[in-house]
Amino acid sequence: MILLQNVFLNNRVCDILIDKNKITKISDKINMQADEVIDCRDKAILPSFCNTHTHASMMFLRGIGEDKILFDWLHQEMFPREAKLKPEYMYALSRYAILEMIKTGTTCFVDMYFHVSGTLKAVQEMGLRAVIPYLGMDFFDDKNTENDIQRAVQYLEEPSENSRIKKVLSCHSIYTCSQKLILTFVELTKKYNTYLQLHVSETQKEVDDCVQKFGCRPAELLYQWGAMGPKTLFAHAVHLNDNEIQLVKKTGTTLAHCPTSNLKLGSGQMPLQKYLDAGLKLTVGTDSVASNNSLSMIAEMKLAALSAKNQADSVLVGKVGDIFQIATKNGFEAFGIKAGEIKEGNLADFILVDMNNQFLLPNNNLKSNMIYAADSSCITDVFCDGKPVMRNKVIPHEAEIISDFKRVCADLAA
């Protein structure tokens, strides 16, 4: 048991008891023996973030190919470099991504990438939660389809080593995956009672191409294919028309909003408020550092708010409370994880922030300060599943993780 004493929670000072992996008691004063008592004077407790769309192992591509059009960026910069990736690099790359997530207050991420065994190991060791898919992308080649299906089954059959990790499936997109692959992955997620994740309607071109090829729009197509539902996540979803919005609503499909990536790659601005008003399940993702170029959910919240106001041409939207909720509670909820709010019975995923930090004063509105003013320097401690993953700004093995990452980057640049 861990006892947090004198911690700010919603502008009052209280004690909080953590028993195993849960918040079991919140009270003005808790008198109880605990294995560890943490003096939280001048610290506030907040839920940690859930980053619902990223490609963690792309860390080596930060800053590569700036200010190019999408096609050139992919074909000249990304693909040739990604072709050099080997499974043995992924552990170092993922550890480095997780380091950045912890420093910026994220305790759960939804990944989408290849060679996941290194990522699984990194998550397991560093104590985070993660939703890790087998990523299918057959490029409409039957041999690839069979291979992806076989490996997806194998991935889901292997016993999960860790309660913090959810094994799921991803189909990259409708423009890289065959109908057969997507239909089979839909079946598999039902059979194994797990989640499906896809890039959907990221660009107008994707929508136009879909209409030309299938006679309907991406979400309409995926609805016909049975790929939507409460266990489906659409990443991006910038361009949904009213009918698609209704399909997302009706099926309970979750959307991962990635405002920075969408602006940086020229994909457009998601109509956040329109989606919220329609009652859609919105969450927030950073996408990878190749198109962000940060994994900070703090920075992502600021742009989500500003972009919502700009897109709707109204300062009344992109509200502080909404933005904070989609970056925390909604993300966990989408994957059935009881976290994202500090309350009794919830999992103990949280951050402590220094209320004397430059960026958190004055404390007129802590959530607003976190969205608009904070950076990594505000966060002192991060707990995931009742255990510290950062204490007093120290993350175990940080220096080694950084030097290992530099070694792999040098290898990949050679």
Add this chain to the structure above:
Amino acid sequence: MILLQNVFLNNRVCDILIDKNKITKISDKINMQADEVIDCRDKAILPSFCNTHTHASMMFLRGIGEDKILFDWLHQEMFPREAKLKPEYMYALSRYAILEMIKTGTTCFVDMYFHVSGTLKAVQEMGLRAVIPYLGMDFFDDKNTENDIQRAVQYLEEPSENSRIKKVLSCHSIYTCSQKLILTFVELTKKYNTYLQLHVSETQKEVDDCVQKFGCRPAELLYQWGAMGPKTLFAHAVHLNDNEIQLVKKTGTTLAHCPTSNLKLGSGQMPLQKYLDAGLKLTVGTDSVASNNSLSMIAEMKLAALSAKNQADSVLVGKVGDIFQIATKNGFEAFGIKAGEIKEGNLADFILVDMNNQFLLPNNNLKSNMIYAADSSCITDVFCDGKPVMRNKVIPHEAEIISDFKRVCADLAA
């Protein structure tokens, strides 16, 4: 003399000599006696930022009145609180703002606010550069006009105590200042060979009201009044038509781009690339924490880049090199300060960043990393005018500055 040894500069490692307030020598190896030798291994040197539009003493208003329309925000939230300000508070408020600027790598700011003696004192003590105006805002009342003119003269007549401080004049805007006040301030800036600063074309409403009242647009009006020129700064300038762009170009007027504030207050997106293509002198400002809510030029660069891409609907614009330059060199240049680039003969205004910091790796593109990934945690040292204002993340008197700020905030909230 200060000798920086083994510092990264444009991807090479070199030594840099600082003599008094200047960078006097940059070379692979400098063998010379210096008063202080700083080992900069694994650190890079970059120019510090110049924040060309802020209202430093508004720090107490951070997080107040979120998500309200401009009129309500001003009349319900800002004005009643600002009415409580007393001259004796301004030193504490300005010191707090300067603390935030130093932590985020800014060594020069252009202010616009009242009761400046506290601000002048804070700048002087903490070692920054600043452009501090007497701010005129007569609300079209003759008595106020006379008072503003008298006080402006008095302000410019008082001997400047410090070479790092430029005393200038501001007229708040054409919708708060009479023609007489603006014309007189124009004359005074010529007589005293100093600068003039105004909010111009921040909102479409301002443009529409101007057309209705004067039969021309704001920049056209100010051109007629002789208020434009190489020593004039227009803050915001979101809505300039082609004729106004030509007037800005012809007169050499400088623009302060404040992308966060413009999105947060619903003022729109400045067409950055159109202005750059027209050859306008662009700089970057954070505006105050009331509408940002941060003074970080790092965060401001990221939004400047993303907003430029979105506004122009092209990923080819808002380029890394352009964005970095408008946030550094262009700002200093606008006020005749030879800084913003690390080169021999320039003033020694610079920052050192930790090249092993999480957010600066891999070092594929340092400027891109600074714009898109960095935060305050990357900056270890800040020098202004050849003197350290932050060494190894330590700013003198930080704890006292914070506690003093909290005291003033409590007073103002009472």
